[in-house]
Amino acid sequence: MKPWPHCQSPREETVRARRDFAWPKLLTADGRGIAFGGDYNPDQWPEDVWDDDIRLMTQAGVNTVALAIFSWDRLQPTEDHWDFGWLDRIIDKLGKAGIAVDLASATATAPLWLYENHPEVLPRDKYGHPVNAGSRQSWSPTSPVFKEYALTLCRKLAERYGANPYVTAWHMGNEYGWNNRDDYSDNALEAFRAWCRRKYGTIDALNQAWGTTFWGQEMTGFDEAFIPRFMGADSMVNPGQKLDFERFGNDMLLDFYKTERDAIAEICPDRPFTTNFMISTDQCCMDYAAWAEEVDFVSNDHYFHEGESHLDELACSDALVDSLALGKPWYVMEHSTSAVQWKPLNTRKCKGETVRDSLAHVAMGADAINFFQWRASAFGAEAFHSAMVPHAGEDTKLFRQVCELGATLRALADAGVQGSGLAASDTAILFSAESEWATRSETLPSMKLSHWHDVRDWYRAFLNAGARADIVPLAYDWSSYKTIVLPTVLILSDADTRRLAGFVQAGGRVVVDYATGLLDERFHTWLGGYPGAGDGLLRSMLGVRGEEFNILGAGAEGEPNEIRLTGTGDSSTMDGAVTRLWQNDVTVAGPHVQVLATYAGEEADEWELDGTAALTRNAYGAGEAYFLGCDLGVSDLTRFVSGWLAVQPQSSRQPQVNSQSQSSRQPQVVGATPDVLHTVRQSDDAIFDFYLTRGRSDVELRGIAGEPIVLFRAERGSDGGAYTVHRNGVLVVKRPNPSL
Structure with a gap:
């Protein structure tokens, strides 16, 4: 297969070795299908x-x-x-x-x-x-x-x-x-102690990782390491210990799988x-x-x-x-x-x-x-x-x-x-299993965080903006993408922070959201101001310094449960955007930082946030770094993606799209392609375009090149390149690979 532009590196080079790819054959003459x-x-x-x-x-x-x-x-x-x-x-x-x-x-x-x-x-x-x-x-x-x-x-x-x-x-x-x-048996306890011994080597290293000087939990040997069993209805588990227990549970099941596999x-x-x-x-x-x-x-x-x-x-x-x-x-x-x-x-x-x-x-x-x-x-x-x-x-x-x-x-x-x-996008939204585990902790400023749901919301925002992003594990190589988004990546190691900074310095664009880079891989808080990952390197890259979090919620009776944003200067893209969960109280700390939006209004003033930067952009090396200091809903994230990331169509062969609104049976011309999920699959000699309608409306596509392979809930018009695709419809066309 010939390489698709900018998609091979993040998919074929990971930081660890893996088994060779092998695909099961069918019982067809050539085993394919x-x-x-x-x-x-x-x-x-x-x-x-x-x-x-x-x-x-x-x-x-x-x-x-x-x-x-x-x-x-x-x-x-x-x-x-x-x-x-x-x-x-x-x-x-x-x-x-x-x-x-x-x-x-x-x-x-x-x-x-x-x-x-x-x-x-x-x-x-x-x-x-x-x-x-x-x-x-x-x-x-x-x-x-x-x-x-x-x-x-x-x-x-x-x-x-x-x-x-x-x-x-x-x-x-x-x-x-x-x-x-999550297994809390005695077998698991002994295995967990052995796992900790392999991971940390010395009991001092384990004590340091778990921060056991808090609440008098220091251990003198690995035989005192314990798993986070029930400690009382209102007790909070040591978050570093709980994160390691999550890692351990993953590793034990993976080891069991490998043992079964190898026996066969x-x-x-x-x-x-x-x-x-x-x-x-x-x-x-x-x-x-x-x-x-x-x-x-x-x-x-x-x-x-x-x-x-x-x-x-x-x-x-x-x-x-x-x-x-x-x-x-x-x-x-x-x-x-x-x-x-x-x-x-x-x-x-x-x-x-x-x-x-x-x-x-x-x-x-x-x-x-x-x-x-x-x-x-x-x-x-x-x-x-x-x-x-x-x-x-x-x-x-x-x-x-x-x-x-x-x-x-x-x-x-x-x-x-x-x-x-599948052809790659030029944008990668980063996913981290450890950050997903961390957002479930009961020791965070808010227990309503969800890394994976924030990944989903960002993904939908790109679709709404007429584009498509990839979802890439943080551990993989994402250096060939143009834009990287980190949604609630709570845990950032020093090494990963340096990877991000190097990516931006080399000309990349990174978007860091409101609860990213707060913790290291041990669940220790980075110090010096938020987000502190990399001993302050992430702050330097963003050009901001956070002092405190402001957490909203309906449970605070009589107090505001949302804060609005307003654009600054000539920018009105984010006017009226709303944050309902988490706001960072930040000061601008870099000479090249542009404030794109601030908190505004009586509700913001209630929390001493009126005029405080909510969204910023900073030039860093040859690239740029955005900071979204608050949570935003999908519609506001869509506005940000469309307005500030200047998303370009995901293919140079974008069709013209007409969308039929729910209130009218007549097609309506729209300017972008948010009503269609368009993906491209490529082989050595052909390209396959998949078009799927996203909403309840019929969509009319014009200028579609290629031979139709699938017309599911779709019809071809009198113009050879025109199609109508109904709700839950799919059009697949095949065209020659232009790289041949």
Whole structure:
């Protein structure tokens, strides 16, 4: 693949080594195609249903399934008895029908006999209660007993199916951390002490990192290190200790995954390995930048967020997944055809969204579209979770949509989409798992912070401004981007601060928001004024010095709960913007700082902020650094992006766009492209443009070059380059790669 301008470096060069990329083959003549299918649980059904399943899979275009994810008890019904016969039969049936198998290690749930015989494998919550069996992941990753049984199962599976031509990939575990992310068992305590010993070397270093002179917590040896169990209803946990416990939990589960993977790889080294991440802007519990190094291809489970942000949230989550995949193809291992059953509000998908969501994942770099699950369960906790075949069977709207999707994915594969890479933006929004963990601390000025939600809000602001940003882990190389945004990146190390300063000095543009760079990697506050990261280097780069935070909230009865901003000088871009949570009380400390907006009005005066700088820009080296000293909503962030970052269209081949408003059926001409999510995927010889409508309005596109590959809820006009794309519609066109 030829490089896309400015996109290769941040995706192909990370600060750590990783496994070579390997993609599972399909059972097609050349092994290629966009993978399509889902979790298949034949052990929930009588065998006389299996042939009907395969008939319907063939009808829908299913070419891969994930198998045996929760089947340990069927494979090993007692400690001394194994039963692989049923799995042999279904793998053989699937393979002969041309359906590849992504075979699970089956360790997500253990048989009840294991828990009964060895209750010590159960994790414990912070109160000391066992996390009992009956759900998923009811096991401690630090339990040597559980690991022994799990690895025995892995080796049995590898020995039996490692050479099976129908098994083309290994699916390790399932959603690691879903129920055992934080384990407070005695096994975990001993493992945590060993982890601290490896990390810090000496007890003095650990005492310093955790700041144990506060509240008399100094330790004289690692055997006094403790995990943050329940300390009282109103007690606050040492934040440095809690952050390390988060890191430890991530590392223990990652180590368990690697141990399972390696047990199979010793016997079956020639099949790719993956596990399903859980990345959406409502969950991202692991440091997936570290996990991505240990899989052969990146996989993710994503479930939609109902409401008007549905598509934007999907694209934001996918943007991080694509960065983790370093621009290589990645797998949607699970999403839903319609409603789930585990939310307070379980809405079904709107007209077109079942297909649209799947094509949106492809637009963001996915080459595999899979659902949970193939056939809706007749019983159990997820019986009312939507599936590819619903309870009402094949003569349903939902199954017809599944078949339509299968045909559409085949068309995309035939056109050559598979293996193409997602073109990068020139803007990167930085994501940090550690900052996300840190925002959950109860020791911060506000407990309403959310790093990941702020990333999402910035992402939406760029879309609203007619552009698209990438989401890139802080640990990766983002030096080739033109603009970097740091939303609530609470934790900045000295090294990362120096990377930022070097980026700006070399001509880059950085945007730092209101709660960034307050803490180092030990959860120690940087001193000398806010934001103090890098012993004041971040302050110097921004040209401001903060003295205090001003926190607002509805709980302060009779006091203002919002403050307005006003532009300064000739600038009116941010007039009327509103901050409702957090304001920095800063003074301008640099000779080249331009104040773009200040706090203004009676509410600002109430807190001695009237006239205080709220938004600033500073020249630093050959670049510039912006400071947003307060929280802003998506609409105000959009104004900032459009007004001050001077966002240019994301492609030199922007179409003309007409948008049909909700109040009128007549198209309305608009000046930018906020009504369309436009992404570009590129192969050696072709470029694929994906256009997805973002709102409820029909959108008319003109000047579209290329051959239409997909017209989903879209029509081509009499002018060859004109199209109308309806709500939840998708247009995909193919054009030659101009770099050839």
